Amino acid sequence: GADESLAGYNVFKHLSLLEKAHRHPRDARVRAELKTFVATMGLHGGILPIRAYSDYDRIQSLFGCYPYAMARALKLKRAVKHILARDFVREMSGVDAIEDIAAGLGRGALAGIGPVAGHQYYAFKTDLACYILACLGDRAEMAHSLEGRVPFLDHKLVEFSCQLPVDLKLRDNVGKYVLRQAMKHRVPAAVNVRKRPFMAPSAETLGLDHGSEHLGRYFERTVIERVGIFDPLALSVLRHSMKVFPGGSYVHSLAETLLTIVASVHALHDLFCERFDDSVRRFDTSPRHRQPVEVS
Numbered sequence: 001g002a003d004e005s006l007a008g009y010n011v012f013k014h015l016s017l018l019e020k021a022h023r024h025p026r027d028a029r030v031r032a033e034l035k036t037f038v039a040t041m042g043l044h045g046g047i048l049p050i051r052a053y054s055d056y057d058r059i060q061s062l063f064g065c066y067p068y069a070m071a072r073a074l075k076l077k078r079a080v081k082h083i084l085a086r087d088f089v090r091e092m093s094g095v096d097a098i099e100d101i102a103a104g105l106g107r108g109a110l111a112g113i114g115p116v117a118g119h120q121y122y123a124f125k126t127d128l129a130c131y132i133l134a135c136l137g138d139r140a141e142m143a144h145s146l147e148g149r150v151p152f153l154d155h156k157l158v159e160f161s162c163q164l165p166v167d168l169k170l171r172d173n174v175g176k177y178v179l180r181q182a183m184k185h186r187v188p189a190a191v192n193v194r195k196r197p198f199m200a201p202s203a204e205t206l207g208l209d210h211g212s213e214h215l216g217r218y219f220e221r222t223v224i225e226r227v228g229i230f231d232p233l234a235l236s237v238l239r240h241s242m243k244v245f246p247g248g249s250y251v252h253s254l255a256e257t258l259l260t261i262v263a264s265v266h267a268l269h270d271l272f273c274e275r276f277d278d279s280v281r282r283f284d285t286s287p288r289h290r291q292p293v294e295v296s
Helices: 010-023 028-041 056-063 068-083 086-091 097-105 115-142 155-163 177-183 221-227 232-241 250-274 276-284
Strands: none
Touching (some): 010 028, 010 068, 010 115, 068 097, 068 115, 097 115, 221 250, 232 250
Protein backbone atom coordinates (compact mmCIF):
# COMPACT_ATOMS: atom_id res chain seq x y z
CA GLY A 1 0.00 0.00 0.00
CA ALA A 2 2.91 2.41 0.47
CA ASP A 3 3.62 2.62 -3.26
CA GLU A 4 0.00 3.45 -4.05
CA SER A 5 -0.59 6.00 -1.29
CA LEU A 6 2.86 7.62 -1.39
CA ALA A 7 3.61 7.48 -5.14
CA GLY A 8 6.43 4.97 -4.91
CA TYR A 9 6.05 3.25 -8.28
CA ASN A 10 8.19 4.29 -11.23
CA VAL A 11 4.99 4.98 -13.16
CA PHE A 12 4.37 8.04 -10.97
CA LYS A 13 7.77 9.47 -11.93
CA HIS A 14 7.11 8.72 -15.60
CA LEU A 15 3.63 10.23 -15.33
CA SER A 16 5.00 13.42 -13.82
CA LEU A 17 7.58 13.77 -16.61
CA LEU A 18 5.00 13.03 -19.32
CA GLU A 19 2.76 15.75 -17.93
CA LYS A 20 5.65 18.21 -17.84
CA ALA A 21 6.54 17.38 -21.45
CA HIS A 22 2.91 17.74 -22.50
CA ARG A 23 2.68 21.19 -20.90
CA HIS A 24 6.02 22.33 -22.33
CA PRO A 25 6.37 20.56 -25.71
CA ARG A 26 9.09 22.95 -26.94
CA ASP A 27 11.28 22.73 -23.85
CA ALA A 28 14.39 20.77 -24.90
CA ARG A 29 15.50 20.32 -21.29
CA VAL A 30 12.19 18.67 -20.33
CA ARG A 31 12.30 16.40 -23.38
CA ALA A 32 15.87 15.38 -22.57
CA GLU A 33 14.94 14.61 -18.95
CA LEU A 34 12.07 12.40 -20.10
CA LYS A 35 14.23 10.64 -22.70
CA THR A 36 16.94 9.91 -20.11
CA PHE A 37 14.42 8.58 -17.60
CA VAL A 38 12.84 6.17 -20.11
CA ALA A 39 16.27 4.95 -21.26
CA THR A 40 17.50 4.50 -17.69
CA MET A 41 14.49 2.50 -16.55
CA GLY A 42 14.84 -0.04 -19.35
CA LEU A 43 12.26 -2.70 -20.16
CA HIS A 44 12.07 -4.00 -16.60
CA GLY A 45 11.50 -0.68 -14.83
CA GLY A 46 7.73 -1.13 -14.73
CA ILE A 47 7.16 1.73 -17.21
CA LEU A 48 6.23 2.01 -20.86
CA PRO A 49 8.95 3.01 -23.37
CA ILE A 50 7.02 6.13 -24.38
CA ARG A 51 7.81 9.84 -24.41
CA ALA A 52 4.33 11.13 -25.32
CA TYR A 53 0.71 10.35 -24.46
CA SER A 54 -1.67 8.52 -26.77
CA ASP A 55 -5.15 9.93 -27.39
CA TYR A 56 -4.61 12.57 -24.67
CA ASP A 57 -7.72 14.70 -25.27
CA ARG A 58 -10.14 11.76 -25.21
CA ILE A 59 -8.67 10.20 -22.07
CA GLN A 60 -8.55 13.59 -20.36
CA SER A 61 -12.21 14.22 -21.16
CA LEU A 62 -13.27 10.78 -19.93
CA PHE A 63 -11.44 10.75 -16.60
CA GLY A 64 -10.60 14.37 -15.86
CA CYS A 65 -6.88 13.56 -15.97
CA TYR A 66 -4.74 10.91 -17.64
CA PRO A 67 -4.26 7.73 -15.53
CA TYR A 68 -1.05 5.94 -16.50
CA ALA A 69 -3.01 2.70 -16.93
CA MET A 70 -4.71 4.18 -20.00
CA ALA A 71 -1.36 4.54 -21.75
CA ARG A 72 -0.77 0.85 -21.03
CA ALA A 73 -4.22 -0.09 -22.28
CA LEU A 74 -3.86 1.80 -25.55
CA LYS A 75 -0.39 0.44 -26.25
CA LEU A 76 -1.45 -3.13 -25.53
CA LYS A 77 -4.61 -2.72 -27.60
CA ARG A 78 -2.53 -1.85 -30.65
CA ALA A 79 -0.47 -5.02 -30.18
CA VAL A 80 -3.27 -7.43 -29.25
CA LYS A 81 -5.38 -6.60 -32.30
CA HIS A 82 -2.86 -8.48 -34.47
CA ILE A 83 -3.57 -11.81 -32.78
CA LEU A 84 -7.36 -11.57 -32.36
CA ALA A 85 -9.75 -13.68 -34.42
CA ARG A 86 -11.75 -11.73 -37.00
CA ASP A 87 -15.11 -13.01 -35.76
CA PHE A 88 -14.23 -12.00 -32.20
CA VAL A 89 -13.19 -8.50 -33.30
CA ARG A 90 -16.46 -8.13 -35.20
CA GLU A 91 -18.48 -9.40 -32.21
CA MET A 92 -16.76 -6.96 -29.83
CA SER A 93 -16.81 -3.97 -32.17
CA GLY A 94 -19.28 -2.06 -29.99
CA VAL A 95 -17.33 -2.55 -26.76
CA ASP A 96 -14.90 0.08 -25.45
CA ALA A 97 -13.23 -1.06 -22.23
CA ILE A 98 -11.79 2.40 -21.54
CA GLU A 99 -15.26 3.97 -21.78
CA ASP A 100 -16.57 1.28 -19.41
CA ILE A 101 -13.84 1.95 -16.84
CA ALA A 102 -14.48 5.69 -16.99
CA ALA A 103 -18.20 5.07 -16.48
CA GLY A 104 -17.45 2.80 -13.52
CA LEU A 105 -15.28 5.41 -11.83
CA GLY A 106 -17.63 8.22 -12.76
CA ARG A 107 -16.98 10.32 -15.82
CA GLY A 108 -14.59 13.14 -14.97
CA ALA A 109 -14.07 11.75 -11.44
CA LEU A 110 -10.35 12.63 -11.50
CA ALA A 111 -10.78 16.23 -12.62
CA GLY A 112 -9.03 18.90 -10.60
CA ILE A 113 -6.84 16.66 -8.44
CA GLY A 114 -3.80 16.47 -10.73
CA PRO A 115 -2.25 13.56 -12.64
CA VAL A 116 -0.29 11.95 -9.79
CA ALA A 117 -3.18 12.08 -7.31
CA GLY A 118 -5.54 11.07 -10.12
CA HIS A 119 -3.56 7.94 -10.88
CA GLN A 120 -3.35 7.18 -7.15
CA TYR A 121 -7.15 7.28 -6.96
CA TYR A 122 -7.39 5.10 -10.06
CA ALA A 123 -4.91 2.59 -8.57
CA PHE A 124 -6.83 2.37 -5.29
CA LYS A 125 -10.08 1.68 -7.12
CA THR A 126 -8.71 -0.83 -9.65
CA ASP A 127 -5.21 -2.35 -9.39
CA LEU A 128 -4.93 -2.40 -5.61
CA ALA A 129 -8.41 -3.71 -4.88
CA CYS A 130 -8.91 -6.04 -7.83
CA TYR A 131 -5.40 -7.33 -8.50
CA ILE A 132 -2.72 -6.67 -5.88
CA LEU A 133 -4.79 -7.44 -2.77
CA ALA A 134 -6.65 -10.28 -4.50
CA CYS A 135 -4.03 -12.16 -6.51
CA LEU A 136 -0.91 -11.15 -4.59
CA GLY A 137 -2.43 -10.57 -1.15
CA ASP A 138 -5.50 -11.72 0.71
CA ARG A 139 -6.76 -14.37 -1.70
CA ALA A 140 -3.38 -16.05 -2.19
CA GLU A 141 -2.63 -15.88 1.54
CA MET A 142 -5.98 -17.25 2.67
CA ALA A 143 -5.76 -20.08 0.12
CA HIS A 144 -2.77 -21.28 2.14
CA SER A 145 -4.16 -20.49 5.62
CA LEU A 146 -1.98 -17.42 6.07
CA GLU A 147 -3.09 -14.09 7.45
CA GLY A 148 -1.12 -11.17 6.11
CA ARG A 149 -0.52 -7.77 7.67
CA VAL A 150 -0.43 -4.63 5.53
CA PRO A 151 0.41 -1.73 7.89
CA PHE A 152 0.55 0.88 5.13
CA LEU A 153 -3.12 0.15 4.39
CA ASP A 154 -4.24 1.05 7.89
CA HIS A 155 -7.18 3.33 7.10
CA LYS A 156 -5.94 6.18 9.29
CA LEU A 157 -2.54 6.15 7.60
CA VAL A 158 -4.14 6.02 4.13
CA GLU A 159 -6.44 8.92 4.97
CA PHE A 160 -3.45 10.92 6.22
CA SER A 161 -1.42 10.07 3.08
CA CYS A 162 -4.25 11.13 0.79
CA GLN A 163 -4.27 14.59 2.38
CA LEU A 164 -0.56 15.18 1.84
CA PRO A 165 0.50 17.47 -1.03
CA VAL A 166 2.00 15.66 -4.01
CA ASP A 167 5.47 17.14 -3.49
CA LEU A 168 5.72 15.32 -0.14
CA LYS A 169 5.14 12.04 -1.97
CA LEU A 170 7.09 12.64 -5.17
CA ARG A 171 9.93 15.15 -5.07
CA ASP A 172 12.84 15.47 -7.53
CA ASN A 173 11.83 12.13 -9.04
CA VAL A 174 12.03 10.39 -5.65
CA GLY A 175 8.89 8.53 -4.64
CA LYS A 176 7.66 7.97 -1.07
CA TYR A 177 9.65 11.09 -0.18
CA VAL A 178 8.01 11.80 3.20
CA LEU A 179 8.42 8.16 4.26
CA ARG A 180 12.10 8.18 3.33
CA GLN A 181 12.60 11.37 5.35
CA ALA A 182 10.73 9.95 8.35
CA MET A 183 12.78 6.73 8.35
CA LYS A 184 16.24 7.94 7.25
CA HIS A 185 17.62 7.82 10.81
CA ARG A 186 15.87 4.54 11.62
CA VAL A 187 16.56 2.39 8.57
CA PRO A 188 20.08 1.56 7.33
CA ALA A 189 21.07 3.31 4.10
CA ALA A 190 21.88 -0.10 2.59
CA VAL A 191 18.16 -0.88 2.14
CA ASN A 192 17.57 2.31 0.15
CA VAL A 193 18.06 0.69 -3.26
CA ARG A 194 16.35 1.37 -6.57
CA LYS A 195 12.94 -0.26 -6.79
CA ARG A 196 12.78 -3.25 -9.12
CA PRO A 197 9.36 -4.65 -10.03
CA PHE A 198 8.69 -8.35 -9.74
CA MET A 199 8.64 -9.94 -13.19
CA ALA A 200 6.83 -13.19 -13.96
CA PRO A 201 8.80 -16.08 -15.54
CA SER A 202 9.69 -15.57 -19.20
CA ALA A 203 7.89 -17.18 -22.11
CA GLU A 204 10.86 -19.51 -22.60
CA THR A 205 10.75 -20.57 -18.95
CA LEU A 206 7.05 -21.31 -19.20
CA GLY A 207 7.47 -23.02 -22.54
CA LEU A 208 5.02 -20.68 -24.24
CA ASP A 209 7.29 -20.12 -27.24
CA HIS A 210 7.48 -23.79 -28.26
CA GLY A 211 5.10 -25.76 -26.07
CA SER A 212 5.33 -27.36 -22.64
CA GLU A 213 3.83 -30.31 -20.84
CA HIS A 214 1.43 -28.15 -18.81
CA LEU A 215 0.77 -25.06 -20.92
CA GLY A 216 1.28 -26.32 -24.45
CA ARG A 217 -2.31 -27.54 -24.67
CA TYR A 218 -3.56 -23.96 -24.39
CA PHE A 219 -1.96 -23.28 -27.78
CA GLU A 220 -3.38 -26.31 -29.59
CA ARG A 221 -5.30 -25.27 -32.69
CA THR A 222 -8.47 -27.07 -31.53
CA VAL A 223 -8.42 -25.12 -28.24
CA ILE A 224 -7.75 -21.79 -29.97
CA GLU A 225 -10.62 -22.32 -32.41
CA ARG A 226 -13.00 -23.57 -29.71
CA VAL A 227 -12.43 -20.54 -27.48
CA GLY A 228 -12.62 -18.28 -30.53
CA ILE A 229 -10.80 -15.21 -29.21
CA PHE A 230 -7.43 -15.51 -30.93
CA ASP A 231 -6.29 -16.27 -34.48
CA PRO A 232 -4.46 -19.65 -34.74
CA LEU A 233 -2.17 -18.58 -37.59
CA ALA A 234 -1.17 -15.34 -35.85
CA LEU A 235 -0.33 -17.23 -32.65
CA SER A 236 1.74 -19.77 -34.57
CA VAL A 237 3.74 -16.98 -36.21
CA LEU A 238 4.19 -15.21 -32.87
CA ARG A 239 5.49 -18.31 -31.12
CA HIS A 240 7.98 -19.07 -33.86
CA SER A 241 9.07 -15.43 -33.97
CA MET A 242 10.13 -15.63 -30.31
CA LYS A 243 13.22 -17.53 -31.47
CA VAL A 244 14.16 -14.65 -33.78
CA PHE A 245 13.50 -11.62 -31.57
CA PRO A 246 16.62 -10.60 -29.60
CA GLY A 247 16.31 -11.43 -25.90
CA GLY A 248 15.81 -8.31 -23.79
CA SER A 249 14.46 -6.28 -26.70
CA TYR A 250 11.11 -4.52 -26.59
CA VAL A 251 9.57 -6.73 -29.28
CA HIS A 252 10.69 -9.85 -27.39
CA SER A 253 9.17 -8.51 -24.17
CA LEU A 254 5.93 -7.61 -25.97
CA ALA A 255 5.71 -11.07 -27.55
CA GLU A 256 6.14 -12.61 -24.08
CA THR A 257 3.31 -10.45 -22.78
CA LEU A 258 0.99 -11.47 -25.60
CA LEU A 259 1.72 -15.18 -25.22
CA THR A 260 1.16 -14.96 -21.46
CA ILE A 261 -2.20 -13.25 -22.09
CA VAL A 262 -3.26 -16.02 -24.48
CA ALA A 263 -2.27 -18.82 -22.07
CA SER A 264 -4.03 -17.04 -19.18
CA VAL A 265 -7.27 -16.46 -21.11
CA HIS A 266 -7.38 -20.07 -22.30
CA ALA A 267 -6.62 -21.38 -18.80
CA LEU A 268 -9.45 -19.28 -17.33
CA HIS A 269 -11.80 -20.43 -20.09
CA ASP A 270 -10.89 -24.05 -19.33
CA LEU A 271 -11.38 -23.66 -15.56
CA PHE A 272 -14.50 -21.51 -15.47
CA CYS A 273 -16.31 -22.10 -18.78
CA GLU A 274 -15.59 -25.60 -20.01
CA ARG A 275 -14.79 -27.59 -16.87
CA PHE A 276 -16.19 -25.50 -14.05
CA ASP A 277 -18.00 -28.38 -12.30
CA ASP A 278 -14.90 -30.57 -12.46
CA SER A 279 -12.78 -27.74 -11.10
CA VAL A 280 -15.15 -27.22 -8.16
CA ARG A 281 -15.17 -30.93 -7.37
CA ARG A 282 -11.37 -31.08 -7.54
CA PHE A 283 -11.13 -28.12 -5.16
CA ASP A 284 -13.70 -29.52 -2.70
CA THR A 285 -12.07 -32.96 -2.53
CA SER A 286 -8.50 -31.74 -2.16
CA PRO A 287 -6.92 -33.21 1.03
CA ARG A 288 -5.68 -29.73 1.94
CA HIS A 289 -9.27 -28.56 2.26
CA ARG A 290 -10.56 -31.67 4.06
CA GLN A 291 -8.10 -31.53 6.92
CA PRO A 292 -7.75 -28.65 9.40
CA VAL A 293 -4.39 -26.92 9.58
CA GLU A 294 -2.81 -26.45 12.99
CA VAL A 295 -0.12 -23.82 13.53
CA SER A 296 1.90 -23.89 16.73
